[in-house]
Amino acid sequence: xxxxxxxxxxxxxxxxxxxxxxxxxxxxxxxxxxxxxxxxxxxxxxxxxxxxxxxxxxxxxxxxxxxxxxxxxxxxxxxxxxxxxxxxxxxxxxxxxxxxxxxxxxxxxxxxxxxxxxxxxxxxxx
Numbered sequence: 335x336x337x338x339x340x341x342x343x344x345x346x347x348x349x350x351x352x353x354x355x356x357x358x359x360x361x362x363x364x365x366x367x368x369x370x371x372x373x374x375x376x377x378x379x380x381x382x383x384x385x386x387x388x389x390x391x392x393x394x395x396x397x398x399x400x401x402x403x404x405x406x407x408x409x410x411x412x413x414x415x416x417x418x419x420x421x422x423x424x425x426x427x428x429x430x431x432x433x434x435x436x437x438x439x440x441x442x443x444x445x446x447x448x449x450x451x452x453x454x455x456x457x458x459x460x
Contacts, residue, residue, distance in 0.1 A: 341368045372396065375403035383407045389417040397422075398430075405430040405450065414448040422446055 335341050344366045351364060367374045375386070386404045390396040397418060404414050414432065416422065421444045424433045436447040 335366070335368060336370060338368065341366060372400050372403045375400070375407045378407045380406050381409050384409050384412040386412070386414045388414060392419040401427070401430045401432065401448075405432050408450060410450055410453075412450070414446075416446040416448055418444050418446070420444060422448075 335344060348364055348366055371388070371390070375383075383404075386408060388397075388400050388404055390400055397416075401414075401416070408414060413435065419442060421437060421439070422434060427433060427448065431451050432448045433451050434446055435449045438445050
């Protein structure tokens, strides 16, 4: 998040969540990062993030770039929460290997929960 005031609010929420004494490793892995989101996602280890929130400015043209960075950072069983002005479909998400798990529209906002495309299990029998 770039907005300093919002970062402070998010840190307060983090403090409240930590007070709930959630099981490890949740407590230690909850991070609030101040800065440009795509750059931050590009700096984390691949497949290291369980939950990623994406809510870029709707007119900023950042959706494809943000989704590509998030898809790389997302753990195999993780989820991405995306807010956008239009609905994203599996076909639109195919280049970044994501699928829509849930979608809803609230006013002008489309909210999505995205997962990685499942990797088919290998058959060991001929």
